[in-house]
Amino acid sequence: MPSIEMKLRVRWADSDPAGRINFPRYFEYMEDGEAELLRSVGLSYAQLPPGYGIPRVHSECTFKKILAYDAPFTMRVTIGKLGNSSIRYEYQFFTDGDPSELAAEGSMTIVVIKDGRPIEIPPAWRAALT
Secondary structure (H helix, E strand, C coil): CCCCEHHHHHHHHHECCCCCCHHHHHHHHHHHHHHHHHHHHCCCCCHHHCEEECEEEEEEEEECCCECCCEEEEEEEEEEEEEECCCEEEECCCEEECCCEEEEEEEEEEEECCCCCEEECCHHHHHHCE
């Protein structure tokens, strides 16, 4: 299944008063990674037909190490599971030290819906994400 890595840096706007990444920002990075992973296989949620949606139904993140303001880090995004109507994206955030360490890990699950009801992942999407 597809996987990408993104080199990022903790921005000033993403930091809390203590100078470390503010935890809700991880979820924003995760959404950015989701979009980039889709782009890497030629897909975009902007291509969904009218009436389709992709709500998030579950997200989680476990924090293991602090990422401080201006710290470079790498985020790895993979497809964890393709269900009938759901996609689970998995995320790992690594420090850029030597050696690199796992700073956080999490997942986000979306469900493909049409007119408010879950439907099967479109065949072209399934093929691109397999």
